[in-house]
Amino acid sequence: MTETHATLPPGAPAFPPGRYGRRREPGRRRPLLAALLAIAVVAGLSLVTVRLYRQYGDPNYDAQVITYTGITDSQVLVDFRVTVPEGGSAVCLLRARNRDGAEVAREEVTVTAPPGQRQVTAQHRLVTSARPFIGEVVRCRPPA
Known part of the structure; x- marks a missing residue:
């Protein structure tokens, strides 16, 4: 379907038909990807923390x-x-x-x-x- 002034909500920009490719419908969010990235960041920071503690943080010395x-x-x-x-x-x-x-x-x-x-x-x-x-x-x- 092409966009016309009649099909656009007020205040939305009007793009010429066929000029900018297909318009994407709002997609669903990807919580799995965000969760995996968060886990990877936490794991990486944990490794850095352990390494720095072993190198500089022994309270006995x-x-x-x-x-x-x-x-x-x-x-x-x-x-x-x-x-x-x-x-x-x-x-x-x-x-x-x-x-x-x-x-x-x-x-x-x-x-x-x-x-x-x-x-x-x-x-x-x-x-x-x-x-x-x-x-x-x-x-x-x-x-x-």
């Missing part, structure tokens, strides 16, 4: 930088505190970055807690390839 001092053109002294399982040890990744954010030093340090304690305070000197701006603990993990 929590590290905090207390201070970084002794900044010269070739070093920075990083004081940090690590929470480990009672009497355990951890391997912590320390790094120094320059003012532009580029990494100028990276080193893994093993820290061991005294028997009966969960927290250990450590100090480490990072030798850098350029003048550092900040010293930080990237993460701590159980020793291999």
